[in-house]
Every structure is written in C-alpha cells, then in structure tokens.
Amino acid sequence: MRILFLAITILFFGTSFAQKGKANQLSPADKTQKFLKRWGKELALSVEQKTSVEPLILDMYTKMAAIRLDTSMQNKSKKLAMMGARKISLDGFKGFLTPEQVILYDKKVQEMAANQRVQRSKENEKNEKKGIKKEAEEEIENADIF
Numbered sequence: 001m002r003i004l005f006l007a008i009t010i011l012f013f014g015t016s017f018a019q020k021g022k023a024n025q026l027s028p029a030d031k032t033q034k035f036l037k038r039w040g041k042e043l044a045l046s047v048e049q050k051t052s053v054e055p056l057i058l059d060m061y062t063k064m065a066a067i068r069l070d071t072s073m074q075n076k077s078k079k080l081a082m083m084g085a086r087k088i089s090l091d092g093f094k095g096f097l098t099p100e101q102v103i104l105y106d107k108k109v110q111e112m113a114a115n116q117r118v119q120r121s122k123e124n125e126k127n128e129k130k131g132i133k134k135e136a137e138e139e140i141e142n143a144d145i146f
Contacts, residue, residue: 028061060089
C-alpha cells in the first residue's frame with residue numbers, strides 16, 4: 001500500500017512539476033475533466049463510473065487549489081496536505097473500479113512512476129554534467145596561467 005501511495009504521489013507531483021505553468025492554469029473542473037478523459041480511456045470506465053467519481057475528483061482538485069493558494073502554510077505542510085487530499089480521493093476512486101480495473105490502474109501507476117524515476121535520473125545526470133562543466137570553467141577562469 002505504501003509503494004502504491006508513493007507511486008501515485010510521484011506520478012502526480014512529477015507531472016505537476018513537469019507541466020507547472022500549464023497545469024496551474026487549469027481550473028479544478030478542467031483538471032477533473034482531463035483526469036476523467038485520461039483514466040476513462042485507460043481503464044474503459046463506464047458512464048456510470050465517470051459520473052460517480054466526478055464529484056470526488058473535483059473535490060480533490062478544489063482542495064488542492066485551495067492548499068496551493070493558502071499563504072499561511074509552509075511548503076512542507078502544503079505538500080503533506082496535498083498528498084493527503086490525493087490519497088483520500090484516489091483511494092475513493094479505486095473503490096468505484098472493478099477488480100480488473102484496479103489491477104490495470106495499479107499497473108499503469110507503477111509504469112508511470114518507473115518512467116518518472118528514469119526521467120529524474122536523466123535530469124540528474126544532465127545537471128551533474130552541467131555542474132562539472134561549470135566547475136571546470138570556473139577553475140579555468142580563476143587559474144593563474146601567467
């Protein structure tokens with residue numbers, strides 16, 4: 001259960017950081033429709049399932065928007081509050097799925113988490129190379145050649 005929660009957290013935080021400007025411009029209702037469209041297609045959700053989970057997902061995105069705007073909270077507290085809102089809503093979402101859909105959902109989430117790890121690893125490598133280049137350039141600039 002913890003691994004699943006971690007994978008979901010990585011998935012949502014990763015995508016929110018990757019598309020930070022674009023994602024934050026969407027309203028909770030737009031995000032809900034995007035979520036339903038994506039998972040509706042991936043999991044072959046019925047119209048009844050979509051209708052049932054829509055208020056739950058809308059509530060999640062509304063809470064997350066409110067947390068994002070709350071200036072009284074520190075970043076760490078915001079992150080924890082958003083993770084809690086996500087976990088509650090996504091656990092509720094899974095409650096509306098058939099056993100086969102739950103298996104497929106878990107598989108997709110794990111795949112996305114693995115892709116996120118690979119992407120982060122590539123980004124870290126790239127940043128490390130840039131850091132090494134920058135250090136080398138600074139050493140050359142600061143070296144007493146003559």
